[in-house]
Amino acid sequence: MKENLSDLVTFLNVVKEGSFTRAAALAGTSQSAVSQTVSNLEQRLQLKLLHRTTRSLTLTEAGEKLVALVGPAIEDINIGLEQLGELRDTPSGTVRISADEYAIQQVLWPKLSPVIKQFPEINLELMTDYGLVDIAKGGFDAGVRRGGLIAKDMIAMQISNEHKMSLVVSPDCAQQDTLPEVPSDLVSLPCINLRLPTHGDHFPWVFIVDEHEFRIRVKGQIVVNGVNQVVQAALDGYGYAYVPEALVLKFIDSGQLLSVLPSYCITHPGYYLYYTSRLQSSAAFKVILDALKHSK
Incomplete structure (x- = not known):
């Protein structure tokens, strides 16, 4: 038989407070509602749990046994719920x-x-x-x-x-061909492609031409699936790379990479x-x- 947990809590509160009235005040309900809850519990169990008089409440043998059996368990539940509340308030977890x-x-x-x-x-x-x-x-x-x-x-x-993109190439690679003057020139130059698992094909390069987005697909010997690998391939002289500017500023400043077509490079939202x-x-x-x- 599965008893309603709230009914058992109500019964234990009556025992603890020694009064239906005080147990009702504790629960924020009426004395008659508490009395009815305990009566319903007794009917379902088919056992009398309390001796009621106008002046006192005393436990029956069955009532004492029920308190002994479920009282500690209810207390453990309350402690457990308090500990869960602490998890909510204390910075911990994954x-x-x-x-x-x-x-x-x-x-x-x-x-x-x-x-x-x-x-x-x-x-x-x-x-x-x-x-x-x-x-x-x-x-x-x-x-x-x-x-x-x-x-x-x-x-x-x-x-x-916002983060700005940057088109870069190594000085050695730049010497092998004429530098591009507009983004469309890149289709005939060696470029390092990024292939993302969510796109399947090579990631398109997006530039701003005449205040409009201009997308191109480039080709090259190297295809990778991470922007850091793109930067490394550019440093190693495998072609042009189109990457977030923050990743290559230090290499541009040191002369390891050249910035190309900066006025055409797009700026993405933050x-x-x-x-x-x-x-x-x-x-x-x-x-x-x-x-x-x-x-x-």
């Missing part, structure tokens, strides 16, 4: 975020690395993925994508500035953290949100 390689390297890790050291009970999982992941199905707490790629039903918070619910978040997730909040 936070899983899906993002592309560049966002992890340039946005998430610089902001989160020092914070995680302050909260050793928080475990952080940063998973590289270029697709628009269904974070609920994927078991993620949040995802990170550029602003224009966020679904409308998501809660989104900006976490970075990154946003997106998640699905405005319900009470874990304390750990709140720490992550606070660390990622962007000030322009």
